[in-house]
Amino acid sequence: MGRDIHGQLQQEFKFSNDPRKLERLNRIGRRLTQVSDRQDLEYRFYLIEKDELNAFTTPGGNIYMFSGLLDRMASDDQIAGVLSHEIGHTTARHTVKKFQAAVGYNIVGSILLSQLELENQAQQVLTQGTDVVMNLIFSAYGRKDEYEADRLGVKYMYYARYNMQGMIEILELLERESKGPNVPVIIRTHPYLKDRIVKVKEEIQKISNQ
Numbered sequence: 001m002g003r004d005i006h007g008q009l010q011q012e013f014k015f016s017n018d019p020r021k022l023e024r025l026n027r028i029g030r031r032l033t034q035v036s037d038r039q040d041l042e043y044r045f046y047l048i049e050k051d052e053l054n055a056f057t058t059p060g061g062n063i064y065m066f067s068g069l070l071d072r073m074a075s076d077d078q079i080a081g082v083l084s085h086e087i088g089h090t091t092a093r094h095t096v097k098k099f100q101a102a103v104g105y106n107i108v109g110s111i112l113l114s115q116l117e118l119e120n121q122a123q124q125v126l127t128q129g130t131d132v133v134m135n136l137i138f139s140a141y142g143r144k145d146e147y148e149a150d151r152l153g154v155k156y157m158y159y160a161r162y163n164m165q166g167m168i169e170i171l172e173l174l175e176r177e178s179k180g181p182n183v184p185v186i187i188r189t190h191p192y193l194k195d196r197i198v199k200v201k202e203e204i205q206k207i208s209n210q
Contacts, residue, residue, distance in 0.1 A: 001062025007138070011046075016047035016067060025065065028079050028162075028179030030088075033157035037090040037152070053177055056137055059096045064153045072173065077166025078122070080157055084167070090116070094145040099136060100182065125183055143192055154203045164204045171197045 016022065022045075029045040041061035053067035058064075062088075063086045073079050089095055141149070150167070157164045175193045 002058050002062050005058045005099060006046075006062055009046075009058075009137075016049045018047070021047055021070060024076070025070065025079070025083075028076055029063065029083050032080060032084050032087055032156045032162075033158045035156050036087050036091050041090065043087070043090075053174065054138075055082050055089050056087055057095050057189055059099055059136060061090055062204060063090070064086065073170065075163075075166060075169075077157075077163040078170045078173075079166075080160070080162040081153065081164075081167030081170045084153030084160075084162075085149050087156060088149035089141065089145070091144070091152060092148050094141055094149065097199040098141070126160065143195075150196055150200050151203050154200060154207060158178045158207050164200075164207075168197060168204075171200065178209070 023044045025047055028042060033041075033043045038061075041065065043061040046062065047070060048064055048066050050066045052066040053069045053072065055065040055069055057064070063083065065082065069082065070079065073082070153166055153167060157167065171193055175197070177194045178193065
């Protein structure tokens with residue numbers, strides 16, 4: 001499913017070939033995935049050339065960031081704050097659940113499905129059209145999933161030896177941007193910024209005291 005969705009994204013967006021930015025994104029991403037809870041995936045990181053504050057993940061470990069967000073971040077720790085959150089969505093299977101719900105077929109936690117059934121499920125989603133797939137990608141996660149992705153992200157930053165304050169800094173950036181006239185997509189789909197900042201601070205305190 002992830003490979004097929006990636007093909008649609010390549011038709012929808014322009015992907016960056018900037019070697020310096022891609023090296024930075026992949027270097028930080030690899031360092032985080034090395035300590036993630038899912039080592040069975042081959043994570044891939046992509047940069048989309050669009051002036052938008054957004055990042056997202058699709059099934060299978062593909063993680064995307066918009067250049068508008070990357071260019072606004074001053075440190076590797078802030079980039080790690082975004083990527084670790086997206087990796088958290090992947091390892092907790094939040095993205096897969098969202099796509100499964102789109103076809104009314106819940107297989108979360110099941111290991112009994114055949115490859116054919118999985119392929120059929122992917123086709124059910126993809127044949128609904130590009131607009132439907134894009135809406136699914138950018139649709140909101142629930143509050144519980146956001147908190148879990150943040151918690152996992154803090155853990156991955158800690159074990160990868162990034163400054164966990166970077167996640168707070170990027171959430172505060174998004175909160176500031178949410179007060180402007182043109183609200184970025186990532187803020188529309190992540191409505192609990194103040195609450196998330198509080199929770200992330202609590203999680204950082206907890207893991208620092210271990």
